[in-house]
Amino acid sequence: MTLKESRGYNGRFFGIGLMTFYGFFWLTLLGAILNSGCDSQESSPDSIEAVHAQRQTDLNGAELYELYCSACHNDLMTTNVPNRTADGIFQAILQNLGNDQQGYMGSLMGILETQDIPGAKIELIAEALAKTLDGTEGGKALYRDYCRGCHGELDKGELAKRNKAAIYYGIMSQSQMGFLSLLPDSALAKIEAELTQAVYPEVDMSDGEAVYGYYCAGCHMPLERTTKAKRPLEAIIYATSFNPEMNFISDLSAEAFGLVAGLLESQALDLTLSDGAALYDNLCAGCHRSRLISNKAKRSTEGMVYANDQFLEMGFLSALSTAQLEAIEITLAGIDFTYDASADGPALYDEHCAGCHFELDVSDKPQRNASSIVVAGRVNPEMSFSTGTPATVLSLIETALADSPLPVISDSDGPGLYGAYCSGCHGDLASNDIVDKTEAGIIQKIGSVSSMGFLAPVFQTASATTISLSAALSSP
Ligand code: HEC
Ligand code: HEC
Ligand code: HEC
Numbered sequence: 001m002t003l004k005e006s007r008g009y010n011g012r013f014f015g016i017g018l019m020t021f022y023g024f025f026w027l028t029l030l031g032a033i034l035n036s037g038c039d040s041q042e043s044s045p046d047s048i049e050a051v052h053a054q055r056q057t058d059l060n061g062a063e064l065y066e067l068y069c070s071a072c073h074n075d076l077m078t079t080n081v082p083n084r085t086a087d088g089i090f091q092a093i094l095q096n097l098g099n100d101q102q103g104y105m106g107s108l109m110g111i112l113e114t115q116d117i118p119g120a121k122i123e124l125i126a127e128a129l130a131k132t133l134d135g136t137e138g139g140k141a142l143y144r145d146y147c148r149g150c151h152g153e154l155d156k157g158e159l160a161k162r163n164k165a166a167i168y169y170g171i172m173s174q175s176q177m178g179f180l181s182l183l184p185d186s187a188l189a190k191i192e193a194e195l196t197q198a199v200y201p202e203v204d205m206s207d208g209e210a211v212y213g214y215y216c217a218g219c220h221m222p223l224e225r226t227t228k229a230k231r232p233l234e235a236i237i238y239a240t241s242f243n244p245e246m247n248f249i250s251d252l253s254a255e256a257f258g259l260v261a262g263l264l265e266s267q268a269l270d271l272t273l274s275d276g277a278a279l280y281d282n283l284c285a286g287c288h289r290s291r292l293i294s295n296k297a298k299r300s301t302e303g304m305v306y307a308n309d310q311f312l313e314m315g316f317l318s319a320l321s322t323a324q325l326e327a328i329e330i331t332l333a334g335i336d337f338t339y340d341a342s343a344d345g346p347a348l349y350d351e352h353c354a355g356c357h358f359e360l361d362v363s364d365k366p367q368r369n370a371s372s373i374v375v376a377g378r379v380n381p382e383m384s385f386s387t388g389t390p391a392t393v394l395s396l397i398e399t400a401l402a403d404s405p406l407p408v409i410s411d412s413d414g415p416g417l418y419g420a421y422c423s424g425c426h427g428d429l430a431s432n433d434i435v436d437k438t439e440a441g442i443i444q445k446i447g448s449v450s451s452m453g454f455l456a457p458v459f460q461t462a463s464a465t466t467i468s469l470s471a472a473l474s475s476p
């Protein structure tokens with residue numbers, strides 16, 4: 001039974017209504033209308049109903065506000081709920097049903113019940129409330145006027161330590177907070193400053209659900225519906241540093257992180273999705289930016305599998321099926337792989353290579369040249385995204401890699417030398433595709449194959465290194 005059906009607008013329901021929850025509102029509606037100083041002195045339900053209906057049809061937003069809201073929220077000029085959306089008002093009404101001052105809430109129910117929800121009348125009120133937020137007050141006043149209504153007093157600490165990015169995330173993701181996008185950045189900064197001073201509420205840090213509830217649920221839904229199922233500890237830690245919204249969480253102890261990860265592990269990952277875009281939005285965007293500006297454009301299925309194996313942060317994605325990975329691959333293929341024209345070599349490396357080959361100064365691909373990179377893209381499906389990389393970009397990366405040090409490997413460690421210098425293009429030692437395994441062959445090729453040029457300093461001559469490498473190749 002809908003609210004409307006349960007209550008109706010004929011007076012006949014009134015008597016029984018008294019016994020019911022909604023009937024209580026009916027009674028209090030009466031009080032509200034009388035209290036609001038309305039000119040009707042009639043008290044029979046039928047005529048009140050008529051007056052009510054009359055009001056519902058004729059009043060403009062400002063008048064509706066005056067009638068239904070001003071008693072608690074000041075008059076329209078000085079309202080403490082400026083710029084609220086219809087949805088926000090609707091939610092506020094529902095949330096405050098159990099409020100002590102039910103007399104007024106009853107009148108709000110009246111607005112709701114005669115309208116489709118959230119209702120044209122509430123829209124009118126929202127329009128009347130729409131004015132630009134100037135945000136010139138101090139931080140405490142801003143919090144009081146714009147946040148306290150939903151998040152409680154500042155000293156309760158519901159939003160302690162949240163920064164501007166977190167507030168902005170709330171604004172973007174919570175429709176009720178949408179009106180706050182009108183606040184200037186300077187106002188958010190002042191609120192941030194207040195929140196920085198605020199003290200966390202008492203949370204039992206040995207109770208995972210309590211920790212999740214306070215630290216995560218506000219952005220990622222209650223545990224039973226969490227959007228972050230199966231995320232391992234590493235993913236959470238990575239996310240706290242990658243996403244500025246989550247910075248305040250880095251305060252947590254290792255134990256607390258562990259408890260949350262344990263709870264997330266017990267929640268099921270939604271593996272029913274088959275659409276690449278939806279999969280990306282749910283499973284990748286949080287670490288690799290939103291789809292249009294993804295830093296993983298053009299990545300292959302192999303690249304994803306490699307990353308799932310390699311990076312603990314992504315390990316939970318090994319549950320995806322090949323079909324799902326392929327769907328994501330198709331989505332990623334449609335994203336422009338743009339090179340930042342103003343970026344220098346280190347920045348380009350950082351953006352496109354560091355993900356698999358470590359930071360520049362500890363890169364496992366030091367001193368490779370442009371042609372090594374081209375060959376690598378051809379022979380390694382993980383790197384197929386790099387085919388078509390403009391020559392200017394390759395040469396900038398080549399220059400950046402020129403300063404990275406070669407690894408230190410013992411002269412006599414043939415397999416180690418092979419792994420560091422050859423396997424990326426010629427496959428594992430045991431199954432390598434090198435035909436001429438002699439020292440002379442190796443030295444000669446280094447001189448003639450441009451993608452192997454970087455090997456010259458190490459294997460130029462028939463040194464101990466070349467001898468042990470050749471020996472390893474001959475008897476892998
Ligand atoms: C009985 C007094 C009362 C009346 C009348 C009333 N409200 Fe509220 N309203 C409250 C209380 C109490 C809260 C809870 C939060 C608080 O303490 O400010 C609240 C919360 C809200 C909130 C959510 C908090 C926020 O800051 O966004 C909005 C929006 C709101 N009211 C709008 C309205 C509108 C619009 C009307 C008229 C249709 C209205 N209220 C009528 C008492 C009232
Ligand atoms: C009309 C109600 C409403 C108002 C007003 C409002 N919020 Fe929210 N906010 C929500 C809801 C609902 C959520 C979702 C999480 C929840 O239910 O607590 C949320 C979530 C957030 C979050 C993310 C959750 C978290 O734990 O960090 C932040 C930050 C936030 N709000 C900050 C603010 C600030 C700052 C203001 C004032 C400038 C504000 N909100 C005003 C309703 C509101
Ligand atoms: C103030 C908002 C906010 C709070 C609170 C928050 N997060 Fe996040 N989190 C984000 C945003 C924004 C992203 C990036 C976009 C996305 O994934 O939704 C993110 C991303 C993540 C990611 C990486 C992306 C992914 O899909 O795996 C994980 C893991 C994560 N959060 C876990 C948590 C956990 C666990 C908590 C509580 C300890 C928490 N978050 C609290 C805002 C928040």
Ligand code: HEC
Binds near residue numbers: 239352356
């Ligand atoms: C919890 C964070 C997290 C989530 C969620 C995540 N990744 Fe990753 N991913 C990483 C980290 C960390 C790396 C290694 C560093 C880097 O490349 O930024 C990485 C690396 C990669 C790489 C290899 C490096 C490269 O540049 O090609 C690919 C491909 C990749 N991710 C694709 C994906 C796809 C596709 C998804 C969604 C199905 C996904 N990731 C979800 C954290 C995450």
Ligand code: HEC
Binds near residue numbers: 373376434442452
């Ligand atoms: C960046 C990619 C790359 C790396 C790294 C690389 N090579 Fe090569 N190598 C090539 C290419 C390209 C060719 C020429 C085409 C071909 O023969 O497949 C080649 C050819 C050869 C040949 C001649 C063809 C044959 O099979 O006999 C030898 C010998 C060889 N490489 C040995 C090595 C050794 C030993 C290492 C490590 C010290 C190494 N290469 C590292 C790309 C690479």
Ligand code: HEC
Binds near residue numbers: 349380
């Ligand atoms: C998705 C992961 C991934 C990304 C991103 C990636 N590579 Fe690779 N790359 C590999 C894999 C896997 C191999 C083969 C195994 C190995 O050598 O580690 C490889 C091999 C190479 C090789 C040939 C082997 C060698 O030792 O010389 C070079 C050169 C190379 N990568 C350079 C780069 C550069 C430069 C970038 C950035 C433009 C890049 N890679 C981005 C995964 C990746």
